[in-house]
Amino acid sequence: MTFARPDHISDLDTLPQMPAWVTSVRAETLEDVAFLSGAALSHLHLVLGREEVPQPLLRDRLALRAAEACVVFSGRSERAGELRDAVHLLRPGDLPGPAGDTYLSWRRAAARQVSIKALVQALPCLEPGQIAAWLNTGQGAPVSRATLVMEAVLTEVPRQDVAALILADAALAQALGWKQIVPLLAAGLKRADLRKRGEDLRLACHRTVTTSAIEASRLSADLTRRTAHLKAVAPTLRAKGAGDAVEMFLTRDAVASSALPLPDRAARRLCDRLVELGAIRELTGRDTFRLYGV
Numbered sequence: 586m587t588f589a590r591p592d593h594i595s596d597l598d599t600l601p602q603m604p605a606w607v608t609s610v611r612a613e614t615l616e617d618v619a620f621l622s623g624a625a626l627s628h629l630h631l632v633l634g635r636e637e638v639p640q641p642l643l644r645d646r647l648a649l650r651a652a653e654a655c656v657v658f659s660g661r662s663e664r665a666g667e668l669r670d671a672v673h674l675l676r677p678g679d680l681p682g683p684a685g686d687t688y689l690s691w692r693r694a695a696a697r698q699v700s701i702k703a704l705v706q707a708l709p710c711l712e713p714g715q716i717a718a719w720l721n722t723g724q725g726a727p728v729s730r731a732t733l734v735m736e737a738v739l740t741e742v743p744r745q746d747v748a749a750l751i752l753a754d755a756a757l758a759q760a761l762g763w764k765q766i767v768p769l770l771a772a773g774l775k776r777a778d779l780r781k782r783g784e785d786l787r788l789a790c791h792r793t794v795t796t797s798a799i800e801a802s803r804l805s806a807d808l809t810r811r812t813a814h815l816k817a818v819a820p821t822l823r824a825k826g827a828g829d830a831v832e833m834f835l836t837r838d839a840v841a842s843s844a845l846p847l848p849d850r851a852a853r854r855l856c857d858r859l860v861e862l863g864a865i866r867e868l869t870g871r872d873t874f875r876l877y878g879v
Contacts, residue, residue, distance in 0.1 A: 600632060600635060600637075600638070600805065600806050600809060601628060601631050601632055601635075601802075603625070603628050603799055603802050603803075604624070604628070607621055607624050607625050607628065607795070607799065608799055615784060615787065615788050615791070618788055618791040618792055618795070619726075619728065619791050621791070621795045622728050622790075622791040622792070622794040622795045622798070623726070623727075623728075625794065625795045625798035625799055625802075626727065626728075626761065626794060626798050628798065628802060629767075629798040629801055629802050629805075630761060630763075632801075632802050632805050632806075633763070633767070633805070635809075637809050637813070638805050638808070638809050639808050639809065639812045639835055639836070639879075640765075641696070641835075641836040641837075642808055642812065642835060642836055642837065642838065642879060643767075643801070643804060643805055643808055644695040644696070644765060644766070644767060644768065645692060645695065645696070645836070645837055645838040646804065646808070646838045647695065647767060647768040647769070647772070647801060647804070648688070648691035648692045648694070648695040648768050648838075649665055649668060649669070649688065649691070649838050650665075650768065650771075650772040651691045651750065651754075651768035651770075651771035651772050652668055652684075652687045652688040652690075652691040652692075652771075653665050653668060653772075654771040654772045654773075654774070655687050655691070655746055655747050655750065655771055656668065656684045656687055657776070658746050658776045658779065659683070659687075659746070661683065661684055663684040666868075666869065667684065668684055668685065668687075668688045669838070669839045669868065669869075669876055670869075670874075670876075671684055671685030671688065672685050672688050672689060672692070673839050673840070673841050673844070673876055674841060674874055674876075687747055690707050690708060690747055690751065691707075691747075691751065691768060691771075693706055693707040694707035694708075694751045694754075694755070694766050694768075695765065695766050695767070695768055696765075697765065698764045698765055699755050699758050699759055699763075699764065699765060699766055701713050701716055701717055701720075704716050704751070704752065704755060707751060708747070708748050708751060708752075710745070710748070711745075711748055716752065719734055719737050719738050719741075719752055720734060720752060720755065720756055720759070722734050722737040723756045723760070726760070727756075727757050727760035727761050728757065728787070728790055728791050728794050729787060730756050730757070730759075730760045731753040731754065731756045731757040731760070731770065731790060732753070732786055732787045732790045733756075734749075734752050734753050734755075734756040735749045735750065735752070735753035735770070735786070735790070736782055736783075736786055738752055738753075739779060740782075746779055749779070750770050750771040750774075751766070753770050753790075754766045754767070754768055754769060754770055754771075757769065757770070757794075767801065769793070769794055769797040769798060769801065770790060770793055770794065770797065772793075772797055772800075773792070773793030773794070773796045773797045774789060774790075774793050775789075778790075778793075808879060811864075811879045812835055812879055814863065814864055815831060815834060815835065815859070815864040815865065815879060816831075816835075818859070818862045818864045819831045822855065822858070822859075824847060824851050824854070824855050825847070825851075826845070826846045826847045826851075827847075827855060829845075829846045830845040830846060830847060830852070830855055833845065834859075834864075834865055834877070834878065834879055835879070837878070838878055839868055839876040839877065839878045840876065840877050840878065841874075841875070841876055841877075842855075842856045842875065842877065856875070856877050859877070860877070864879075865877050865878060865879055866878060866879070
């Protein structure tokens with residue numbers, strides 16, 4: 586795997602900027618909140634259309650945030666660090682536990698194109714017919730469609746918060762013409778919001794989409810700059826298999842050195858070198874069982 590060295594990394598600062606009136610206005614009525622969520626989604630759509638944005642990495646990181654929110658909804662104590670450990674340090678034959686299962690569901694949902702087959706793999710507790718029926722529930726504008734899907738799932742299977750939120754994001758992606766789920770709804774909702782119905786739930790979803798789209802746009806710009814630097818230093822790496830290793834960092838929120846396509850010692854040296862170059866970060870703060878990411 587080879588990477589071209591960017592000539593002007595500073596050019597990445599030209600990613601579209603979210604209009605200030607979207608981030609500063611506090612709307613109260615459903616009409617105004619819906620207008621702001623539409624504006625925020627429209628801007629995010631433009632950002633995601635830029636080739637330089639590392640979309641697989643963005644979706645994977647947003648999946649971690651969505652999983653963390655769902656774990657909070659369930660009353661568990663695990664946070665992002667524990668979720669990363671539960672999945673990325675999993676040994677063959679080990680079970681990830683309930684929190685790890687939640688994270689895996691979100692990662693699987695965000696990694697593949699929106700389809701019934703992909704959603705069944707992400708949510709094996711559900712039948713294909715159920716998923717198809719719920720996705721067909723939503724009609725109208727994107728956020729309204731997502732809200733109807735979420736409400737339908739929560740009404741029929743009240744304990745399936747993860748499924749409701751993943752399917753709502755799937756409905757949102759379909760309505761916007763996105764090929765993959767971009768996790769937006771879970772991270773901005775409160776546990777009490779999941780008990781709302783009708784206009785109250787719609788209002789909560791519009792507000793959530795606005796704040797989450799703003800944050801996703803900011804994260805896109807940050808990850809674009811970070812991955813540009815990683816691509817810039819990639820040609821200087823001499824280890825065999827370094828290109829494939831870099832590609833993993835460009836697409837995954839976190840990577841264990843043992844997962845890289847290099848011998849253990851070479852993998853650790855490569856990670857140390859990339860940290861030294863400022864191209865990746867060590868995410869755990871530990872001396873052992875470390876995880877790395879852009």
